[in-house]
Amino acid sequence: MRRVVLIAIPYLWLLALFLVPFAIVLKIALSDAAIARPPYIPQFDWASGIWAFLAQLDFENFVWLTEDDLYWKAYLSSLKIAAVSTAFTLLLGYPMAYGLARAPEEWRPTLIMLVILPFWTSFLIRVYAWMGILSNEGLLNQFLMTLGLIDSPFVILNTNTAVYIGIVYTYLPFMILPIYAALERLDGALIEAAEDLGCSRLQAFWLVTIPLSRAGIIAGCFLVFIPTLGEFVIPSLLGGSDTLMIGKVLWEEFFSNRDWPVASAVAVVLLLILIVPIVLFQRNQQKQQEAEQ
């Protein structure tokens, strides 16, 4: 009896506040928009039976997503921004994780704490910090102009460059930590063996260290890629009007255009796109767990 209660409380909570809401999104995505409160016409009701229900499904909103350029461009541009910024995060994060794993043991807890500390600080504040640096009269431009490197300010804020900087900055700890975990476990004797057998240090790094930290690299990349794809705060604060990201499109569709059915359809498609990286990530984690046992 007690066991039933223990299972039932979290189960019912998640059913009511996670699964049911998602079913509603799906339902509204298949409805028509209307100027009313709430602004959509229910396309079907559950009482009329399963066949009536299926007959009434209306994929009009999804067709609309394929017809209007804005949406598929936004999906493609989100994928591109997420992929490019993941690559940059890896380029910056890997050397840092490597340095951490090679740091003297007594420093490591402090250094790790320094990596985690920004993660506990407000995300919004960390994005905001860049607004003062990247603007036309911002510190970066002032600095470059005092050095005499440029005559007129670079336009960085409100461009995709600023979005890339913002993403790399906020998601860097997510890349560093899994790679560090993989590198820390790595047995130094293996690298020595490779060097004894005639590898140069660079070859040993390429042939031994990188493959053995692969699971960490994959985990880090997905931890950056998956949340970036639906990112809203960074493109809306640092990006410009031409920065297309699907999270921002969904937000505007809902709050500015008040087109709930289209916003819901955008959400459904975004989730379908996300299933692929999520499944790959899960598989990587499972493989890693099995390898540890």
Place this chain on the structure above:
Amino acid sequence: MTRLSWFNTVSLTLGFAFLYIPMIILVIYSFNESKLVTVWGGFSTKWYGELIHNEAFLKAAWVTLKVAAISSTIATVIGTMAAYVMVRGGRFLGRTLFSGMIYAPLVMPEVITGLSLLLLFIGIGLDRGVLTIVLAHTTFAMCYVSVVVSSRLVTFDRSLEEAALDLGCSQTDAFRLVTLPIIAPAVISGWLLAFTLSLDDLVLASFTAGPSATTLPIKIFSAVRLGVDPQINALSTIMIAIVTIGVITASLITKRQMVRQRQDEQNAERL
């Protein structure tokens, strides 16, 4: 390897500079006399003074703290239950669905979670306000709590619980006297994580907040959308200071606990 090579030193220095310089600049400019955030006009604490008298911010801060305290506490209780069910629950109907629902919110974009919850609240006619934000944050945070707690439960030596049961404890007593003290650090860090997630959240709160309840992130977001504002720098500095003190204290406590645990283990071996 006791010394860092020059390559590692350079990459760590540059990396940490990248992580910390923006925040240091943010803090420095909160003490700027000038209204223009990019021009230094001399040292001043006037923005802090204005912040203290900004009723709208104070009210939002109070709502945010209230929401964070309530939602993180409920999330910790339900999240711990969920972790216990996942690790110890054995088989039950719909176990796969259950674990799917625990992990899905972790990877689900917040805009989707926010949208779906808002549509639910409108569907059942619940007025948007503090209650709806609490419900949203609890759902989101309980998944994080259950992941943190279950990672501790997995490594936990089950024979300790069995010993307690053999020695005459009821199941409840065994949980209260043996399991809970051992998983307590994980439960506490789960609570802290839930609390910070709630303090920090903009997207879910924007979807689920009504005109009667505005949280601090919503206020900050609408202020900085129009450009840089020194009052926000002052507010950020206060938040960064609180977090820094909190994290340093927490790490000192864990360090001391680890030392004590090691001593206990050594003593136990000697016996």
